[in-house]
Structures are given as structure tokens and as C-alpha cells.
Amino acid sequence: MTALDGRVGIRGGVHGAQQHDSGHKHVAGTAEYIDDMPELAGTLHAYLGLSDVAHGEIVALDLEAVARAPGVVGVLTAADVPGHNDISQPGKHDEPIFVEKRVEFHGQPLFAVVATSRHAARRAAKLAEVRYDPLPFALDVAAARQAGGAVVTDPMKLERGDVAAGLAGARHRITGSMAMGGQDHFYLEGQIAMAVPGEDEDVTVYSSTQHPSEVQHMVGHALGVPSNAVNVVVRRMGGGFGGKETQGNLFAVVAAIAAKRFRRAVKLRPDRDDDMIATGKRHDFVVDYDVGFDDEGRIAAVDAVFAARCGFSADLSGPVTDRALFHADNAYYYPNVRLVSEPLKTNTVSNTAFRGFGGPQGMVGCERWIEDIAYHLGKDPLDIRKANFYGERDRNVTPYHQTVKDNIIARLVDELEAGADYRRRRAEIVAFNTGSKTLKRGIALTPVKFGISFTMTAFNQAGALVHVYRDGSVHLNHGGTEMGQGLYVKVAQVLADCFQIDLDKVKITATTTGKVPNTSATAASSGSDLNGMAAANAAEQIKDRLILFAMERFGVPKDAIAFEPNCVMVGNQRFDWADFIDQAYLARVQLSAAGFYKTPDIHWDRAAGKGQPFFYFAYGAACSEVVVDSLTGEYMVERVDILHDVGKSLNPAIDIGQIEGGFVQGMGWLTTEELWWDREGRLRTHAPSTYKIPVVSDVPKIFNVRLAEWSVNKAPTIRRSKAVGEPPFMLAMSVFEALSMAVASVADYTIAPRMDAPATPERVLMVMERLKRERAG
Template identity: 60%
Template sequence: MSDASIRLKKPENDQPHLPVVTGGATKSLKHESARMHVSGSATYIDDLPEPQGLLHVVPGLSTKAHARIIYLNLDAVKALPGVIGVLTHRDVPGHNQVSPVGKDDEPLLAEDEVFYYGQPIFAVIAENRSIARKAARLAEIEYEDLPAVLNIAQARAAGSELVWRQLEMKRGDVDKGLAEAPRRLNGRITIGGQEHFYLEGQAALAQPGEEGEMRIWSSTQHPTETQHMVAHVLDRPSNLVTVEVRRMGGGFGGKETQANTPACLAALAANLTGRAAKIRLDRDDDMLMTGKRHDFVIDYNVGFTDQGDILAVDMVLAARCGWSADLSGPVIDRALFHADNAYFYPDVRFRSEPLKTNTQSNTAYRGFGGPQGIVAAERVIEEIAFATGLDPLDIRIRNTYGTGTRDITPYHMTVEDSIAADIMTELAESCDYRQRRSALRERNKHSPYIKRGIALTPVKFGISFTATHYNQAGALVHVYTDGSVQVNHGGTEMGQGLHTKMVQIAMREFGLAEDRVRITATTTGKVPNTSATAASSGADLNGMAVLDAVTKIKGRLEEFAAKHWNITREQVRFLPDGVHVGDKVVSFPELTKAAYFDRVSLSANGFYKTPKISWNPNTGRGRPFYYFAYGAACAEVAIDLLTGETRIERVDILHDAGQSLNPAIDIGQIEGGFVQGAGWLTMEELVWDDKGQLRTHAPSTYKIPACSDRPRIFNVQLLKQSPNKEETIFRSKAVGEPPFVHGVAVLQAISDALASIADYKICPKLDAPATPECILRTAEKLTAQKPDHNF
């Protein structure tokens, strides 16, 4: 692996004045918890010391996809020795609702009706977890079956209601554009969902305090929302509820809203008994209860020229949303936002269909709908390439956003910095894409069973919450008299290195070494009203909030030093060798102690809100994103036509992280995001039976990428000399979700390999996930379409 420099031509309108980096904030500092991770001393919810008298909570789940509860007998559950009590919706003192969008369509515990297989109906409180799990199976429940809608096809056929309003984005006259286009094609792509499969499952510990206080340790990406939900359920003000998160064992969006139910159940048990209560979902229960990545069916109609110029695109994006709204509305909106990927469509219309089904309520997942839209965009490119006989890469480069009349998105935002074509061109040259493509095609002629393919795809990913009010963050920084610093902020750490980057910001600004800055657990008691750590905005938002707090303290110290040493403020500089005050160098501890004795405040709150953004969902117009992150990936694969198995031979990635805050961490995120994206599109398959039961509900039935599934050759490079033109933290760019999309190159490479069966004359129209079964079905279809029918 390498982060070797690849330089692109800098945009002419690039900002001329960038902060001078003197250390700390743009170097590859190790993860702040790395040593604890590898030694096993990093604590998660289930590792915390158990309070005396701790109780354990286990939910009882529905075994019907849609039914009315006509009889519920919990006597045997309550009678089991060791059981302290059983919670039902009648035990909720406040509101029995945990909808994150305020639709009141998501009861915490089912009332008279269940809406999916795995919905919590009751919860057992017991002396230990084993007893609680045993007791939960003793409930007697009788149901009256009701009609169940399980997938997109059934929802459409039944005229299922929508969980959210439909959205239409359009620009130009798509009907006219399609009618006048010299060439037309239409098609459909089916894209599967994905289980989050975080290493640490959903978990929470609740401890009651005095006069209604409730302290929650939760594995949540959104401590403020969890705080609000617990307060809502307990019917008390938020100032009595404190939520704390030191770290999570992964989240990927699965702990943005889905962590609320476990936290609320633990809090209810603690409130009812007056004792601390903990819930840690069994992996099977976790997968049965919680929402996944949305699966989509996307229909497209495209007009284009013989040269591969796209003239008009019309898409309908339908998604299986599940039984409640959850975050389906903004997820599907983001799918529409990214259904253009890096390409300009002169006439365009995107429409959403957020369909209600009797399955788990699908939710946030890394990319938040964007990857699904991008997969559809790349299918369009692929179809045009086969129709024209041109290299898909040439179609991609030909249609990328430009300037002037080719820079307006379907939602009417101007793309000011499109570098997708440059990145693809540079990557194609550095990885020898064209030569390798020709060589693989020649090799496939002489290999009847092992077929190889290659593809190079771009990503243009919008950065910001599309819910504008979430684009804000707070921080609290303390400097102590010994010169040590404590940083608190509203973001959460789930392994992605956010805390490390926040430490680096304080290090850089104060000129301190790593061991002088300490990050603390995220807690609503220190930084209130925070946004979820999601939308790739954790470092952008919280970093600027930390910088704001640090800048305030530095200003006070500069003012004090100027007065104390009789110099100007401009002569005070914080550098790694100490604080320069005129011609004198003093240590940071010496300065802070002297400032304390002069009664200078050494603590400050920081705040940041993202500028320039706006979005009107009623008109489908606005600037929902502060900026775009770019990148490109080239994937080479081999498929076995006898078994359908795929092997990723080589991957080259060139990714735009702006002026990276921490290159090592960012490269790690790119590598992990790619593997997760490739897993989604090749092997991770969710299967429900005709009764609505999720059959892939455990590691034994749900396959995720293993070490052997990684690319045999894996080259990852960060784009150099490409600072963010917007004023983000030290001109960096988000690196959470965009790299996930690089996995699309693998799906396209598999399709390229399959196309060799029919001499590259027929588009394979490969759906996702491209499992061995899917690959063999596609191969069979292509063989049947060949004129000679030989396979």
C-alpha cells in the first residue's frame, strides 16, 4: 500500500490563502485508542464494571410479520425464578414512541398489533442475562394474521402506503429530451440491502440517580437523540437524563437511531426497579430487530448519442423501507441526490418511492442511500457503453460535470470543483488500465472457465446533512494549570479515528505533544444538543467546534502574554518547542499557570454551523452540500464460471481527502470502506422467507468479507496538492462514506468479466449482490443469448 503523491492540475479558482500547518493536525498520528484496542483494555458497554444489584433486560419478539395480538399471557415468564419483572407498553410512564422523525409510527413495545417479524412486544427484567433469555421464550402469544407486504414488488402490487413523502428532482424537459434523443434505452436494476454487522452489538446500561436522574451508557452514534428518547419515554425533562459514549465497536449508521430502543428499555427497567439495568442484544435478536441498508429497485430511461453523450435520464427509485418511517425519507432523498454520481444529465428527472413493508424498518447505513443511487448511475454508463461499443471509461470521462452549462445538478446546485475526469484520467494512467483491459480481453479468449474483468469508476459524494439543522456542533475545551488539555466534543468514536483528529487539532493549535492532550467520553452533560456522528461530517463539524474553543483560549492567553511581557499579540506564537513571546520562549505550562494566577479563564465552549447550505424538499432545489468529495477506483477480478465464485485480483484507488488531517487514518478508512462496499455488492445477501422471517439472522447465515476476500494487490493513494476550496478544518475533506462507493468498481468488473461470454456484445445487466448464484444465473442468460449458444 502506498500514499504516494499523484498531482493534478489545481483549479484556477483555488483559495490562495491556506493555514500554515506547523505540526500535529496533518500527520499520521496513531489512533488514540490503538494500544487499548490491540491489548484488549479498551472498554465497551459490556466491559464496564457492573453496579451492585445490576439487572439484565432481554426483549421478547414477535413471530409474525403482521398480526393482531389477541392473547398475551406472561405468567410463566414472571414465575421463572430470578425474574424481577416484565415490561409491556403499559409500563411506559411517558410516550411509547421512539420515532426519530416524530411521526409516532414506531412504538417502543408493541401494543395491539405487530408490524414485522422480530418486533419487541415485551422485555424481561432478571437477575442475570441467561435467566432473562430463558424467560423470554416462555410467553404465550396468540395472533390473528393480517395481510403482510414483504418486498417492493408486493408493495407496488398492493398499493402499499408510503412511509415518507415522494420527492421529485428535475431540470430541463426530460420527456422532450428522451423523445428527441437519437438513441434510447431503458432497464431496471435491483440492489440488495446490507446488515451493519458491527462487532459490538446494540448495548446500553442505565443507572437511576436522585430525584428522577437517569444516567445512560449507550453504544449510540447520536447521544442527544438517545437522551431525548429516554426522556420522552420516561416523561421527564432532558436535563435529568445524561447519555455517555466513550467508544463503540462499530456503527456504520446502525447505531444512529437503532440504539434508542435498547437504551429506552434499559432506562425503563432501571426506572421501574430503582436498580441499574443493562441490555446487550443477542446477535440473532439484534439482526432480527434492527433495520438494514435499504434495498432498491431502480427503473431508468435514457437518451444518448452514438458518441456516448447522455442527453436525458429519467429514473424512479423504489425502496423497501420497512414498517415505520425511521430515516427512510432522507435516505431515499440522498439516493436521488447521487443518482447522477459524477455525471451531468442535460434533461433529468428523479422520483422516489419510499414503500412501507412488514419488515425491519430500514435505516441509516454508511453512504445513507448515496451508494444505491450511484450504482444506478454506473449501470446507465455501462448500458450506453455496450450500446455504442465504446470503453465505459470513455463514456464516464465524456459525461462528467464541467463548467458553464454543464455544472448544474438535478437539484440545481452548482458543481464548482469537478475533478472527477482528472482523477479518472490520472488513475487510468498510473494503473495501466487500458493496457490491462486489452490484455484481459485477449486472455479471456483462451480461458473457457476463468474469466477476468476490469472497471474504473468515479465517485462524487456530497458532504453535509441534508437536514440542514443537523449541520452544527459543539465542543468544550479545558486547559489546566499544568498545561495539560482536555477536549470534549459532541461527536462519537466508533473506530474511525474522530477522537484522534480532535486531539491533533488541539495539539497543532497549542503546539503540544500528543501526551498533553486528552480526549474524554462524549457526554450530553458536557456538550448538549449535538448532531449524530453521521453523514461523514464528524471531523468537519466537531473539528471546527474544537478549533473555535481552542481559538478563544488562545486569544485570552495571547492577550495575557502581551500584557505580561509587554509585547504585541502578534508576537505570541504557539509552536512545538514552546510559546514564543517576542524573543523569549516559555513553556506552555509556565504560560497557563501564570495566566491562571492573573485570573484568566482557561476553559471555553466552541460552536460551529456549516455555511452556505440550504435545501427545500418541496421544490427539490437548493444547496444541500457544502462541498463534494471525489475519488476513483480501478478493480480487476476473476470469476469461476463453474462455481460462480469471485476473486478480487487487484484494486487501485485514488481518493480526494483534501488536505488530510491524518493520512494513515484516512487511508485505513478508504481501505475499510472499499471492502465493506465490495462485500455489499458481491456477497452480503439478506433473505426473508414467505412469512417475513429474516433467515440470514446470524454469522452462520450471513456472509461478510473475510481476510481472504481482500484484493490480492491493494494500492491506495491520497490525492495530493488538492486542499478543499471551502473553509473546512484545515482544508480537509470527509473520508467516512465516500470510499464505500469504490466497491462499485468490483460490481462493474464482474460484469465486464461476464460480458466476455457473449464477446462483449451484450450488457450482462448484473444485479446486486453478485453472489455466486447470481453470477451463474447471469452467465446462463448470456450463454442463451449468444448466437452459437456454446458455453
């Protein structure tokens, strides 16, 4: 046997660089997505009819021309929903499948056309005649506040210490406000679902979703049937990033209703424009803050409000705005702190989960006051960051009263600071800016501390199903979904390691609610943690049975049995893995197991704002350098150095890819991706022509990514690894902060730039011009 992964004897075990199980298929175009699946004879196609006002009562809805259009088989409205016309989160009842009377945002679904082709359905959907009685609408945080400040869910408050006394007694005090924009998920595979009717109440739904069990529940709820009649299947998604945690529900439900109504398979796939218009995005935030600090920049007290544009319904805005508060400390200790969320209702599409789930907004907000402190005191922002890091004993309690026990941020930042040669480069950049009239450079080093676990404690559970067949091949199924992040191969590596067999002996199968029930969404960076542990639990059950069989058959003690590379040692006898399994089968040993795992030692009391919501923290740091053209505001990212903590990596190749991808996506959110609604409440940035995601030329010219290989998770996670899906996203704050330094150079670093996000070239230019005027005046 060869050793490709550091573990002698098996190919593809844990802790080794292993290629993505579908990587070669992605490149060759043979990876099968829902739209690639062969359509059954007679498959119909559905398309949504969307509202064209932001807020109003429907006076008349005339669908006769739609129904008469060529190829149309039928039209579905709220009246045609056999069960409940509702896809809202539990207990909310604020998000209908189809509007019944009141339109709440431009692009809200009114009806669905079902036709013999997608083209026919799409054309017919445009023929509806709708008359509205317009109502006033609010599109952003300012307008929502002006309209009375209605919220979509209860706000949360985190508080510790005496904030008023801390602020009053502080040597220095600053107040300010920062706005940061939203972000479209812009997955490569858009929203899509295909439903196939079965006998009686049964229906099978192929859905591009991160949460098959929620789709199962929503479809059953809409059809008025129990969950056992609905089977949801997900082999892979072409990207999700949180956009398919709840937003896929609508498309799956409509396809299922149509399939049962017309007794034929039905597919629903919107085009990119309608997908972007009708589905939720990252929440926009406005952060208002009041911070007190001493001469060294050490924070004494923080009082901040995090207001969010949530959209017309709750969706996941409650937990998203909660998590923003959980991460409003980033890596910093606040002796006295009060943080309040403000989840505001607006007449826009309901915003939803997005990579980081509110954490990025919380961190960017707190990095703003760190930057303000630095400019107020005339210090390097990195020195302010380091002065406020969590420490030991009396400086290790978060605003939500959880003690930070695994803190490695100081070591991580010191190592990156030295490795990236930060101090020398910053001095050179300051000298360069002094002598350069047009080009201005900037550099910043920012930390990340990110809590891992669902803050809804019940979601921290997972199941897996493992079969070992008579020939020694292994079948793996679990509740996690594969959206390109490499979850499937990681869990397969765990299973191969448990049995000590080559990875190619493990068959990865599509996620399906018919095999593993009641799963949580693949989100919160917990996919590998939860599903890896569940698969390992199933494997250990099977191994225990195999050990008992060997003890009884060969009369040896337990400690004489060992699973070694592709074989089992029983005393001094060596059995090939497949031969041993065949013998166990003949002896009627059960070779199948359902595994389960729940995260231990977590609890949360939202009303009290206290608890231990996170099992552990993941850490990282990034140092970024930029150059800005002060005449146009255009800029380039010259170099990025990243040192990131993934514990003992399950798969370094996959983890480094996640870090690189997360960083670039975060950079897009903070620099180029801008959402814009017009005065009528219509989203105008709804296609690649008007919405700019990062492209190849935006990737840093020098991009150095390293894992903190010395880190081992203190928490008992799967093989002592750490989550890697979301934490790297926030590393991109270093780019935003580097741009701030370049901007501030036009006023000799005497004025805090206070630049809102995203830092588009236009915004960069306008802030530079403002600073020049303030400096001159």
C-alpha cells in the same frame, strides 16, 4: 523536539500520520466497551420478547410463565412506559417501544423481561404465549407496489430541463430496471445499553450510539422527564456504520425504563441473532430508468424512479431515499433529468442509516445505465463515463440545481487510468477471455463524487468543550462519537495544532450530553468537519484571552506574541507552555471555553427540489480486476488500485485505513452479503453462519491505495481537509462492474449483462448462463 508529522516541533499535529488513540488498546483487549464496564452491585439484565409473525393483531399476550421464571424481577410492556411509548423520528409517531395491538414485522419487540442475570432474562423471554389474528403482509418492493404502494414518508422529486423532449429527441434510448439488496451493519460490538438510576428524575445511560443527544431525547420522552435529567455517555463503539444512529434508541430506552422502575442498574444486550432480526439495515432498492443518449454515449435525458424497501416505519427512510436521488448523477451531468423516490412501506424491520446513506444505491443505479449505454454502443464503459463527466460552465449543474465548483474528477480518473495501466490491461483481458473457456476476467474503473453535509440543514452544527489546566494539560470533549474511525485522535490533533503542544498533552474524554448539548449524530461523513471546527473555535477563544493577558502583563503588542512548539514567545522572552498557563491562571484568566461551529453557505428546499445541500464534494476513483470461474460463478478480486481525494489530510494513516475499510465493506454489499426473508416474513440470514461478510481471503490480492496529495479543499473546512468516512464505500462499484465485464465475455460483450446486486457466485453463474442462451438464441 522532533518532527513526526511534517510540522517541526510538536509531536502529533495535523497532516501527519498518527496512530489511533485506542489502537494499542484494541489489540491488547484493554479498550473498555459497555459490556466490559464493572457492574454495580445488584445490576439487573433485560431482554426483549419479539413477535413471531410478520403482520397481525395480538389477540392474547400471556406473560405469566415469563414472570414466574427463575430470576425474573419483572416484565415490562407498553402499559409500563411512564411517558410516551414511542421512539419514532420527530412528527412521525409510527414506531412504538413495545407493540400495543398490531404487529408490523417479524421480530418486533412485544415486551422486556428484567432478571438477575442475562441468561435468566433470555430464557424467560421465550416462555411468552402469544396468539395473533394474522394479516396480509408485503416483504419487498414488488409486493408493496402490488398492495397499493403505501409509503412511509413523502416521496421527493428532482427535476431540471425538459425530460420528455430530451428523451424523444435522443438518437438512442434504453429502458431497464435494477434491483440491489440491503446490508446488515454487522458491527463487532452489538447493540447495548446500561442505565444507572440517580436521585429524583435523574438517570445516566451508557449507550453504544452514534447520536447521544437523540438517545437523551428518546429516554426523556419515554420516562416523561426533561432532557436535563438524562445524561448519555459514549466512550467508544465497536463499529456503527449508521446502525447506531437511531437503532440504539430502543435498547437505551428499555434499559432506562427498567432502571427507574426497579431502582437498580440495568443492562440490555441482545445476542447476534436477535440484534440482526430486530434492527434495521441498508435499504434494498429497485431502480426503473429511461435514458436517452447520442452516438458518443453522451446522455441527453434521464427519467428514473428509485423505490426502496423501507420497513414498517419511517425511521430515516425519507433522508436516505432523498440522498439516493442526490447521488443518482454520481460524477455525470444530465442536461434533462427527472428523479423520483418511492419510500415503500413493508412488513419488515424499518431500514435505517448505513454508510453512504442512500448514496451508494443512487450511484449503483446510475452506473447501470452507463454500462447499458456502453454495451449498446459497443464501447468501453470508461469512455462513456468520461464523456459524461461534469465539466465547466454549462455542464456543471446537478439535478438539485447546485453548481459543482470544485470538480476534479477528470484529473483524478486520468491519473488513475495511467497509474493503473488500465488500457493495456483491459486489452490483455479481452484477449485472455477469447482464449479461455473456463476462467473469465474483467476490469473496470469507476468514479465517485459524493456530497458532504447533512441534507437536514439544522444538523450541520457541533459543539466542543476545552479546558486548559494549570499544569498545561488539556481536556477535550465534543459531540462526536468514536466508533473506531479515528475521529477522536483527529480532533485531538487539531487542538494540539491550535495550541502548538504535543498530542500527548491533550486528554480525549468520553462524549457526554452533560458537557456538550444538542449535538448531531456522528454521521454523513461530517464528524471531523464539524467537531474539529468546534474544538478549534474553543481553542481560539482561549488563545485570544492568553494573548490579551500577555499584552497587559508584559506590555507588548499583539504581533509580538506567538504560540510556538510547546512554548509561548512574548517579545524576546520564551515561556514554557505549562509555566505560561500557570501565570495566566494566577492572573485569573479563564482557561476554559465552549466552542461552536455551523456549516456556512448551505440551504435546501425539499418541496422545490432546489438548493445547495452540500458544502463541498469528495472525489475518488478505483480500478478493479477480477477473475471468474464460469463453471461455478466463483470469483476472486485480483487487484485494486484506488486514488482518493481527502483534501489536505488531517491524518493520512487514519484516512488510508478508512478508504481500505470502506472499500472492503462496499465490496461485501455488492458481492457476498445477502439478506433473505422466507415466505412467513422471517429473516433467515441473521447470524455469521448464514450471512457472509468479507473475510481476509476476500481482500484484493494486490491492494494499492493512494491519496490525491495535490488536492486541497477549496471550501474553508478544518485545515482544508475533506471527509473520508462514506465516500470510499462507493469505490467498490468497480468490483461489481469488473464482474459484469467478466460475465459479459461469455456473449462476446454483445449483450448488457444487467446483473442485480449482490453479485453472489450463484447470481454470477445464472447471469452467465442467461447470456449464453440469449447469445445462442
